[in-house]
Amino acid sequence: MPNGVRGLLVLPTLTHVENVLTPGGRALKHEAVREYVRDLVAGRHPGAPAPSERELVSRFGVARMTVRQALDALVAEGLLERVPGRGTFVAPPRRTATPVLSFREEMTARGMVPESQTLALRLEQAGAGVARALSISEGDAVVHWRRLRHADGAAMSVEDVYLNEVLLPGFLQGPVPSSLYDELAGRGLRPTWVEDAIGAGLASDDEARLLGLPVGTAVLRKQRRGLWQEKVIEVSRSVCRADRYMVRVNLGGSD
Known part of the structure; x- marks a missing residue:
């Protein structure tokens, strides 16, 4: 778990979010938020803060449930971790699992x-x-x-x-x-x-x-x-x- 906030993220513009599309060409809101956060924290060290739910709700104009769904997916992937009472942070790398082989x-x-x-x-x-x-x-x-x-x-x-x-x-x-x-x-x-x-x-x-x-x-x-x-x-x-x-x-x- 992180021992403290090690720097603030500057949220970039949202132009690339439009590229997160369904086969019909329409962006799914939670997927757009998810990929935006993924790009934002890429390469950041473990313990670096992720944007808060409040920031993402304000920036995307979506419901908090949509933002939570996006962050939940990144937590499940092991990219982010939640620290109760403190926020969401870049997670340390997971141990290497048995590779997926045919x-x-x-x-x-x-x-x-x-x-x-x-x-x-x-x-x-x-x-x-x-x-x-x-x-x-x-x-x-x-x-x-x-x-x-x-x-x-x-x-x-x-x-x-x-x-x-x-x-x-x-x-x-x-x-x-x-x-x-x-x-x-x-x-x-x-x-x-x-x-x-x-x-x-x-x-x-x-x-x-x-x-x-x-x-x-x-x-x-x-x-x-x-x-x-x-x-x-x-x-x-x-x-x-x-x-x-x-x-x-x-x-x-x-x-």
Whole structure:
């Protein structure tokens, strides 16, 4: 936490805020405020003060709730921190987390040769669980991509990934991408943060057949929710061979 105010920020003009636009060309107020504050504090040392809610309300002519939403997003990112009774300040850098890797990148980093076989690639209506995870409405269009993943010629996992079709226009019209994360990166949507949940289960008939296992063999089940900024980009469910797949994460002690 900061030990004191180490200088005041001079608020620049707002001309660049007009560049924060929706696809329809209209600026979202909280996003405009958020990007304005992000630019304002870029490069500032930890503990430097951020503009107050009152200053931002006055400068933008928006509701305090709009300003708070913008600052909340930057706090969640770890760029800012709130000190009760004192204000909002530039946060110290977070510890380095395990990098967000695709299956191909992960296997390559392990010295293995990855391959993927597309089993299905189609447009579907989102069920309740997928819709909730993607923050869309049940019945909305989603891209469902099912793949069998190999490493060094051996089956490693079966993956079902669901993508918000609205964010990926033309995704199904071209050739099948060789890499999902490369395709998302080309659209400026590669996930920068993911939430993985991993548990144990038993292979179903179909899963066992694809993975070359006896039915009922213990497997790892991984669910992933990938986000770019605050947008949920992908939701996936993977069934992994427990005898070949190992999960590695970086953990640190609490302060």
